[in-house]
Amino acid sequence: MNEQKEVCAFINCNIIDGRFESNMINEGVMLVENVDGIGKIKSLGNKMEVGIPKDCKVFDLKNKYVVPGLIDAHVHLFGDGNPFTEEGVKRTPDENLEFMKSSLGKYLLEENMKKNAMAALHAGVTTFRSVGDPLYYDIEVKNEMKNGGQIGPDMLCAGPMICITGGHGYKLVSEASDSPWEGRKKVREHVYKGTDLIKIASTGGVTDSRKIGEAGRVQMTYDEIAAVCDEAHRAGLLVASHCQSTRGLKEALRAGVDTIEHGASMDDEIIELFKHNPKSLRGYSALIPTFAPAIYTSEISTEYTKLDDVQFANGRIIRDEMTKGFKTAIDEGIKVGLGTDAAMPFVTHYNTWRELQLQVKYGGALNAQAIYFATKSNSEILGIDKEVGTLEPGKFADFVILDGNPLEDLNCFEKPLMVVKRGNIIDNTREYIIPEVEKFVK
Ligand SMILES: [Zn+2]
Structure with a gap:
């Protein structure tokens, strides 16, 4: 031919x-x-x-x-950024999971995921990384779009997150593992399913917090994180960790994670580990801040975000911590990228560019820096800099x-x-x- x-x-x-x-x-x-x-x-x-x-x-x-083209290093395809609904918030994780597994639920969810991927592309996001979607549907969507000949964005997919029982995203976008060997098994399942990276929730998060201060609570132990990192690195996969407290950062970095998602304030040991991380895949770790969810959940009234008072208070703690971490990272020359956490309330797949603006407004970055984080730097962090960025x-x-x-x-x-x-x-x-x-x- x-x-x-x-x-x-x-x-x-x-x-x-x-x-x-x-x-x-x-x-x-x-x-x-x-x-x-x-x-x-x-x-x-x-x-x-x-x-x-x-x-x-x-x-x-x-x-x-x-x-x-912009690269978004942190999205979830399952949601489009519409605020949580009253009914949605009331559903239990088990009810949600059951629905997502049903053929109707799967169909509706996957159609929505395709739409979200295309919304990103039309807005100039030519590559993104999905870091936690239910039931490996992100992989299915990626393959369907590719096999159907559709011109879509490049997608790096993590499949479901790995968390502890009851941990961040449990039964929604995360699957539980409660020991180093269970963690290794989860990684092996991910490799078998064809994920491009491993995403873990090593600390708690805002949207499922029930006590003030719980959002950054350390959840996975050092041994669990280290086992997941070792197993993923043996397969050549990077590990991204949802991480929202100083102690969480320290444990995750010591255990070898390659990217800290969101972030928090840093001490000297953390700064040093970002720059030289012997247990990471490539000898260093990077920070993927996500200002959009932190700003929107802490500055838009709970009447609209449907967060409760505890979650709202935690949102503010996380916002302040993340901002401090971002500023330190820039000052110290830590490798920084850009992510949006699209799917969170008010964080859409087409507004990735607003994250650049938020890095400037709240993080003190220059326009040129924000563009660099969203393009070249992200391509290097994601390991795709030979092709794009x-x-x-x-x-x-x-x-x-x-x-x-x-x-x-x-x-x-x-x-x-x-x-x-x-x-x-x-x-x-x-x-x-x-x-x-x-x-x-x-
Ligand atoms: Zn996220």
């Missing part, structure tokens, strides 16, 4: 290649070569450096801005075209002019916007 080859030229644009240390390319040209529907960057530079081949399709971008020859043509310069104003991410995934242009749509949510997060 003959290969189908086609070259497209994106001309007359300002290119932010995402390498951070490089300057913006003005009057830029980017050539994308599509082979059998998969586009890679062939070359890029200013118009004096890159010639436009004959017979190629030309897109005149009229002086607009091109940035690498920056615009360089040989990498996949995953990028977003914006009306304005995001280094000056991140708001231009709200309505991308064009999203390109693997060289394919994703049609523009606003159909995923949830007006109920927008009222609160603007």
Whole structure:
């Protein structure tokens, strides 16, 4: 069979290649070569450096801005960001689980998950990592979309989280393990099911806390975390840990987790472990902060979030702790990425760009830093930096075209002019916007 080859030229644009240390390319040209529907960057530079081949399709971008596709390192596909409902909150975990396992429940959930994945892509998120979804449905959705020939975002899927009995996400998005060997068995099941990473809940969380201070309570023991990390690393998988207290961070890092999700204040030992972590897969660990859920659950009235007073109070503790941890990480040069926790109330899959804004507003990051965390840094943390994360020859043509310069104003991410995934242009749509949510997060 003959290969189908086609070259497209994106001309007359300002290119932010995402390498951070490089300057913006003005009057830029980017050539994308599509082979059998998969586009890679062939070359890029200013118009004096890159010639436009004959017979190629030309897109005149009229002086607009091109940035690498966003990467969201922390989402859950099961929810779309709509606030919790009164009925939903009343259902027991067992009732929920039973429904999700039923054929109707499975169908509805998986359709919703596909919709959420596409909502992310249309908003310029070309890659994300699902870090805790029920019953391996995230893997099924990923495979169905791929096998159906649908152009979707790249998904790295963790399957269900591993927690202790009664721990964070228990029976909803997490499966229980209560000893090092049970943990190893869970990891082996995950590897068998084809997960791309392992996600654990080593401490408690806000949404299922019942006492003040419980959100960051250490749940998995050091031995349990270390066993999971060892088993996952033997299979070459990274371990991400939901972790919301200083003690939790210390235990998880000592035991070898590769990413701390959310975070909390850090002491010297924690800072050192992030930078040099002998038990991690790659010798260092990274922080994936998620400002959106912390800010929204602590600043939107419980009338709308449906959190109870204890959860609301815990939300504020976690928000302050996470913010401190983020600032320390930036000051100390710890590897930092970006995640949203999409699926939490008011955190949608299409508002990933707002997390960049929150890192700036609450965490003191610069626009350029936030863009870097969401692109190059995330690609390195997730281990996909050879394929995506920056615009360089040989990498996949995953990028977003914006009306304005995001280094000056991140708001231009709200309505991308064009999203390109693997060289394919994703049609523009606003159909995923949830007006109920927008009222609160603007
Ligand atoms: Zn999460």
